[in-house]
Amino acid sequence: MSDVINTGHSTPTLALPSRGRGRSAQSLKTVESLVEAGLVPEASGLDAVAQKYAIAITPTIAALIDPSDPNDPIARQFVPELAELVTTPDERADPIGDLTHSPVEGIVHRYPDRVLLKAVHVCPVYCRFCFRREMVGPQGLGTLAPAAMDAAFAYIAAHEEIWEVILTGGDPLVLSPRRLSAIMERLADIAHVKVVRFHTRVPVVEPERVDSALIAALKASGKTTYLALHANHPRELTGAASGAIARLVDAGVVMLSQSVLLKGVNDDVETLAALMRGFVENRVKPYYLHHPDLAPGTSHFRIGIAEGQALVAALRGRISGLCQPTYILDIPGGHGKADIGASSIAANGDGCFSVRDFRGVEHRYPPEV
């Protein structure tokens, strides 16, 4: 198999920094290519990981990795590790229950007013903590065939309660502008769909892909386009990523962020604050900070929920309200998302409440007169 990512869109050759030996200008998709790029040692034993879970690192991400840092937070997200071979009893292949809420292939209908449309299960990078790691990649669920796509659009058209369609997968922005336009044209014909949201890592991991043709393909007459950008560390917001984001926002695409709280990547207040501020400075509104899902072989990324709550509470006292994400847990089994940030209010039992301020000081509400 070629180790060049094939997403139906040419990957330009990029000039990479001289760091690391033999850096490739193509996406790295095999253990051999990671060894050649100096990102993993020879005889790493990672072939067993590669047989289970897809690998892909774009030139942009490869150039961001500091191979001299054994704890590099970018490498940790994308370079495979032997720890992925350890599956704990609470982990599961479909951690958020996509399959139990899939009425037709490619559609997940979990909440009344919105559906996921999973047109493709290919990504430009494969995150080592991915919650859909059993579904994405060359051995994953693939791309929806034309008949399945017809059935998915028929389902959306037949359910008038569907106000929002969320294109995810996989990363929908690996599709060519022609295919994205075809999807948007079909959604444009469904009057009750008002909002189309894309979940993607592309502006960060392959920013050169965000050109005028791709941006035009994300828009459709009568629909509002949102784009949720997945990034987890402030170093991902490079100048090239900022340029791609600016092109999208200037074209009228509303942007939100989604991040995953990951041990060894962003589980400290300084990193999270820099990430959220970076989003806001780029006109991306912080939206969700996900507690990591119980995907197989990902326990080395998870911190405790109490620790996550403390981090989110510390953010509240430190940075602007514009920069605050909602800390979210997808309840295993497909029961949907829950806001798991620690509450700052509790009933006193006398009809009044105790409210905690950002310094941790409790106040009675309403105040005593």
Ligand code: SF4
């Ligand atoms: S881009 Fe999203 S779907 Fe693809 S591997 Fe990363 S987390 Fe999974």
